Amino acid sequence: MIGRIPILDVQPAVDCGRRPARAVAGETFQVSATVFREGHEMLGAGAVLRAPDGSRHPLAPMRELAEGSDRYGAEVTVTSPGLWHFHVEAWGDPIARWHHDAAIKIPLGQDTELVLGDGARLFERAAAQIRTLPAASAGQAKAARAAVEALAARLRDPAISPLDRLAAASREEITAILTAFPLREMLTRSARLPVMAHRQRALYGSWYEFFPRSEGAIADQPGGHILASGTLKTAARRLDAVARMGFDLVYLPPVHPIGTTARKGANNSLNAAPGDPGSPWAIGSADGGHDAIHPDLGTLADFDAFVARAGELGMEVALDLALQASPDHPWVTEHPEWFTTRSDGSIAYAENPPKKYQDIYPLNFDNDPEGIYVAVLRVVRHWMGHGIRIFRVDNPHTKPLPFWERLLADVARTDPDVIFLAEAFTRPAMMHALATIGFHQSYTYFTWRNSAEELTSYLRELSGTAAAYMRPNFFVNTPDILSEYLQHGGPAAFGVRAVLAAMLAPSWGVYSGYELCENVPAVPGSEEYMDSEKYQYRPRYWEHAETVAADISPFITRLNMIRKMHPALHWLRNLRFHYCDQPEILCFSKSTTGTAPGADGDAAGAPHGDLAGAQQGGMAGGQEGDTAGAQQRDTVLVVVNLNPYHAREATIWLDAAALGAEPGTELVVTDELTGQSYRWGQGNYVRLDPARAPAHIFSVAAGQPGG
Numbered sequence: 001m002i003g004r005i006p007i008l009d010v011q012p013a014v015d016c017g018r019r020p021a022r023a024v025a026g027e028t029f030q031v032s033a034t035v036f037r038e039g040h041e042m043l044g045a046g047a048v049l050r051a052p053d054g055s056r057h058p059l060a061p062m063r064e065l066a067e068g069s070d071r072y073g074a075e076v077t078v079t080s081p082g083l084w085h086f087h088v089e090a091w092g093d094p095i096a097r098w099h100h101d102a103a104i105k106i107p108l109g110q111d112t113e114l115v116l117g118d119g120a121r122l123f124e125r126a127a128a129q130i131r132t133l134p135a136a137s138a139g140q141a142k143a144a145r146a147a148v149e150a151l152a153a154r155l156r157d158p159a160i161s162p163l164d165r166l167a168a169a170s171r172e173e174i175t176a177i178l179t180a181f182p183l184r185e186m187l188t189r190s191a192r193l194p195v196m197a198h199r200q201r202a203l204y205g206s207w208y209e210f211f212p213r214s215e216g217a218i219a220d221q222p223g224g225h226i227l228a229s230g231t232l233k234t235a236a237r238r239l240d241a242v243a244r245m246g247f248d249l250v251y252l253p254p255v256h257p258i259g260t261t262a263r264k265g266a267n268n269s270l271n272a273a274p275g276d277p278g279s280p281w282a283i284g285s286a287d288g289g290h291d292a293i294h295p296d297l298g299t300l301a302d303f304d305a306f307v308a309r310a311g312e313l314g315m316e317v318a319l320d321l322a323l324q325a326s327p328d329h330p331w332v333t334e335h336p337e338w339f340t341t342r343s344d345g346s347i348a349y350a351e352n353p354p355k356k357y358q359d360i361y362p363l364n365f366d367n368d369p370e371g372i373y374v375a376v377l378r379v380v381r382h383w384m385g386h387g388i389r390i391f392r393v394d395n396p397h398t399k400p401l402p403f404w405e406r407l408l409a410d411v412a413r414t415d416p417d418v419i420f421l422a423e424a425f426t427r428p429a430m431m432h433a434l435a436t437i438g439f440h441q442s443y444t445y446f447t448w449r450n451s452a453e454e455l456t457s458y459l460r461e462l463s464g465t466a467a468a469y470m471r472p473n474f475f476v477n478t479p480d481i482l483s484e485y486l487q488h489g490g491p492a493a494f495g496v497r498a499v500l501a502a503m504l505a506p507s508w509g510v511y512s513g514y515e516l517c518e519n520v521p522a523v524p525g526s527e528e529y530m531d532s533e534k535y536q537y538r539p540r541y542w543e544h545a546e547t548v549a550a551d552i553s554p555f556i557t558r559l560n561m562i563r564k565m566h567p568a569l570h571w572l573r574n575l576r577f578h579y580c581d582q583p584e585i586l587c588f589s590k591s592t593t594g595t596a597p598g599a600d601g602d603a604a605g606a607p608h609g610d611l612a613g614a615q616q617g618g619m620a621g622g623q624e625g626d627t628a629g630a631q632q633r634d635t636v637l638v639v640v641n642l643n644p645y646h647a648r649e650a651t652i653w654l655d656a657a658a659l660g661a662e663p664g665t666e667l668v669v670t671d672e673l674t675g676q677s678y679r680w681g682q683g684n685y686v687r688l689d690p691a692r693a694p695a696h697i698f699s700v701a702a703g704q705p706g707g
Contacts, residue, residue, distance in 0.1 A: 003188035005043060005090040008034040010190050012468035019436050020194035021468040023078045024203040028592075029467075029573055032065065032073035033088045033190065042096035044182055046089050047074040050192070052082030059089065061179055078197040081416060085192045091184035095122050102166055112162045116155045119169060123152040126183040144177045201248070201390070202419050202440040203471055204570040206502070206560050207318070207509030208247040209478070210238065212255060212297055212306075213277060214512075217539040226275060226537045229296040232306045239306075241542060243313035245553055246560025250310055251318040251392055251509070253479070254280040255303065257287035257294050259326025262349070262358040266536045267522055270358070279534050281322050281394065282359040284329025290379040300386065307387040318421070319383055322394035323376060324350065325361045331375070332361065338372055340364045365400050377407060384411075390419045396434055397426040408438030421473060425481075435470035441507060444472045446500075447483050452586040452642060456577050459504055459588075463575040471572065474501035475509040479534050481527050482519065489644035491517045491550035492690035496644055498552070499695045502559040503638045504588065506572050513540065515553040562672045562697055568592040568634045576658035582650030584643045585688065589700070591635040591660050633660050635700040637669060641688035649687040654680065659700055669698035 002008075010033040012021035023029055031047035046059040062072035078084050102115050127148040130141055151174055155165050168174075216234020218227045232255070242250055258278040265272035272278065277296070287295050293303055307317045325331050331338055332347065339361050340348040350357035365372055380391065396404060411418050422439040424431050435442055449458045462472050476497045477486065486493050494517045501508035513533075522528040531538065563569045568590040578587040637659065641648045656663045663682070670677045673693055678684075688694060 003090070003190075004186045005035065005037050005092065005188040007045075007088050007090050007188060007190040010088050010193060012195070013193050014436055014469045017191065017193045019469070020083065020196035022202075022435075022440075022471065023084075023195050023197045024200045025079060025081050025197050026077065026200060027197070027203065027571065027573075028075050028077040030073045031060070031062070031076055031086055031088065032071060033062070033090075034070050035062075035072050035088070035090045036070040037090075037092065042093040042100065044091050044093040044096070044184065045072045046182075047076055048087055048089060049076050049078070050085045052080070052084060058180075062088070078195060081197050081199050084195040084197055086195060087192045088190040089184075089187060091182070091187045093182070094185055095126065095178060095183050098122055099169065102169075106162050106166050113158070116162060116165055120152040120155040122183065123148050123155065123169070126178060126181070127152065129183065130177075130181040141181070144181060147173060147177060198419070198440060199417050200570075201316070203572065204506040205248040205316075206246060206563065207249045207251050207473065207475070207507065208242045208245070208512070209251040209253070209475075209509060210235070210242075210512035211253055211280070211479075211533050211538065213280075213294075214533060214538045214540070217537040219537075219539060222541060226539075229277065229537065230539070231296070232293075232298040232302040235297075236306050236309045238542075239310055239313055239315070243315055245515075245557045246564065247315060249316045249318050249390065249509075251390075252320065254283055254320045254322050255293055255297055256280070256283045256290055257285040257292055258282050259285050259328035259359060261327035264359050264535050267530070267532060268528070268535055276535070277537060279359060280320075281324065281534070282326040283322060283324065284326045284331065286328065289325070289330050291382045304386055311387070316390055317388060318390035318392050319388045320394055321380065321391040321420075323363055323399060324394075325363070326359055327361060329361070335368070335371065335375075337367045338363055339367075362398065365403055369400075369403065373403060373406065377410060380407070380411060384415060384418060389415075389417055390421070392421045392423060393439070394423055396422045396439070397424040397430045401433055401437055404434065404439070405437040412438070432466070432470060435466075441471045441473045443475060446472065446474045446505070447476075447481055450485050450642065452580070452583055455500065455504075455586055455642075459575060460577070462505075463572050467573050471507065472505050473507040473509060474505040475511070476501050477511045477514050479511055479529070479532065482521055482529050483527060485644075487519050487521055490519075491552060492644035492694055494519075494550075494552055495555060495694045496640060496642060496690070498556055498559055499638065499640055499697070500586075502563055503569060503590075503636070503697065504575065506570050510556065513538070515551060515556055516540065517550040517552060558673065562636075565672075566590075566634050566636050566699065568636050576655060578637075578655050578658070579653040580639075580650050581653075582648055584648050585639060585641055585650045585652075585686070587637070587639045587652050589635060589637045589655075589658055591633060591658065591700075593633045593660075635659050637698040637700050638695060639686050639688065639698075640695040641690055644690050644694070647687060647689035647691075649685065652684045652686055654682055654684070656682070661702065665702060668701050669696075670701075672697045672699060 012029065014021050033045070035043060035045045037043050045062040047062055048059055049057040051057065060074040060076050062074040065071045065073045076086065098119050102119060105115050106112055127145045130145045151168055154160060154168050212232055212235035213229045215238045216230035219225060220227055239250065258280060259282045263272040263276065263278040263282065265276045283290060293300055310317050342348050347361050350360040350362045363372055408420055419440045421441040422434045423443050424434055425443055431442055444462065445458065449455050486497065494514060518529070520530040522530050522532065568574060571590065571592055574590050574592055576589050578589065580587045639652060656665060659667065661667060667680045668677055669680050686696065688696070
């Protein structure tokens with residue numbers, strides 16, 4: 001039934017409130033609702049948060065978002081992990097109505113004493129109902145009551161002019177008191193809606209993916225025949241360099257034994273040569289299945305040491321969870337019912353016509369759903385017991401949604417800090433459904449959004465309504481995806497995409513080799529890499545990186561440092577776009593007030609510089625390190641040339657409100673890549689040459705420019 005004061009379409013609401021909206025500890029988001037009432041009566045509205053322990057936060061006053069829209073909104077902040085709830089309250093506001101009428105009548109001398117007497121009665125009622133709220137001490141409530149009672153007496157005092165009495169009712173002190181202690185009639189409450197707040201890493205982090213078997217692999221000569229696989233011990237040596245680049249997470253593809261039946265060879269050939277290691281996603285052999293370590297990589301003790309070393313460097317380890325099996329997996333003989341048997345008695349291998357994956361058997365979740373569920377949950381908890389709190393889930397869209405909903409809920413009940421990233425490059429409906437049932441993050445279509453129009457439209461979706469349940473992770477490349485933009489754009493293209501991913505999304509990631517601008521496809525028109533690491537060892541001789549055509553690791557290091565320095569870049573919903581008169585230049589900003597989530601230290605020693613790291617300089621726009629305790633507004637403004645071949649120039653028209661500035665305010669913008677400062681107003685000229693730097697990343701402040 002509709003309330004006395006109608007409150008409709010309360011947001012954020014996922015699946016009509018049947019599932020919780022998403023946030024992370026420290027995140028601010030907008031609660032909104034359509035609120036109205038009959039006639040010309042005035043109303044007030046507010047949002048109320050309840051913490052996981054049931055305690056009620058102070059009312060957050062709601063304001064009409066657009067004049068005449070009847071749509072009201074307020075910003076609220078969840079401060080800790082757990083299941084929160086919120087609701088909207090609306091009420092008749094007789095004091096607001098009195099102010100409206102009195103401001104018209106008293107200057108005209110109409111019913112002056114009657115109007116002032118009515119006002120006095122309203123303020124006496126307001127004083128009588130003031131109670132101590134969580135935001136005020138008993139002493140503050142007593143002082144507020146006394147101030148409102150004094151106002152009521154003043155309104156009745158004929159010795160004071162009517163206009164002075166009217167003005168007294170609008171004093172800032174009185175307005176503040178009635179905001180904290182509103183006089184409310186016909187109070188109406190909406191239904192409570194849930195918000196699940198996760199730990200901050202669920203939203204913010206920089207990911208680095210690499211194959212342990214390639215790190216430390218021994219060849220008879222550089223680029224020659226591989227004599228021995230890299231191991232977890234040799235891979236651990238790479239962690240220091242990854243940490244120096246400022247990454248927060250190391251993501252490992254499957255580290256389990258690999259089958260030999262139908263093993264794929266180099267470049268996905270059907271005939272593996274002696275020594276070909278096969279695909280890590282063809283999981284399982286006589287050496288074990290999903291709970292085992294490939295013997296070539298080492299032992300579980302080596303894995304534990306790898307995870308521990310990453311932790312010492314301030315990084316987490318994410319592990320691939322790929323629910324499929326090679327023909328040699330123990331499950332195939334122990335539980336043949338878990339797979340699909342064809343009419344000739346053979347087990348069906350994976351296909352996505354015309355692609356065939358003869359080395360992989362997909363699970364059939366309908367034959368023995370309970371048996372498969374128990375086995376998978378055991379595998380997940382096994383790796384949780386070895387320090388894994390983040391799983392990147394391979395192709396979750398090819399498994400039933402009820403399976404994932406149950407698995408993620410069961411893990412969350414005992415270990416709410418465990419995070420699952422959905423690798424789901426699939427139809428929008430499935431991607432969104434995976435997010436609503438419990439996945440903490442998702443891959444996206446970012447890889448294929450290249451123009452300013454495409455990026456603007458997609459990011460408005462992701463940072464708008466979708467942000468209530470879906471958190472994007474912008475990987476610039478993966479072992480499966482070498483985009484056409486990167487194949488043809490040269491090092492500048494790699495810089496452009498890194499800036500976009502690192503600045504637009506709180507979570508972004510790179511697959512090893514990106515920093516070397518590896519861009520050769522298997523065949524023209526393909527997004528597969530030539531000599532794909534999925535099927536062979538790919539040792540990279542990092543100590544000789546300066547000899548390659550391009551090494552943008554200093555640039556990536558700088559991007560990650562900027563991310564750590566600026567709390568605004570740790571959020572998603574604060575993204576705003578600014579108008580540009582050049583269609584190949586994109587301008588956007590992020591702004592916030594408060595501390596940053598997950599600021600896990602800094603990336604000491606990261607230089608300023610162009611893509612090759614040639615320019616070296618001092619820090620610009622702030623101090624390195626943790627931002628804990630900072631409460632000043634942090635604003636970052638990014639301008640990117642999306643054309644990796646040619647310089648582009650444009651005029652940028654700034655939305656001052658999005659930057660936390662008054663219209664006409666002169667701003668000082670300091671480029672975090674070069675250290676240069678400029679005075680900017682509403683309209684500003686830019687020229688970006690991708691051969692030098694593909695973007696400006698400005699910190700924004702008011703005042704005189706430095707330097």
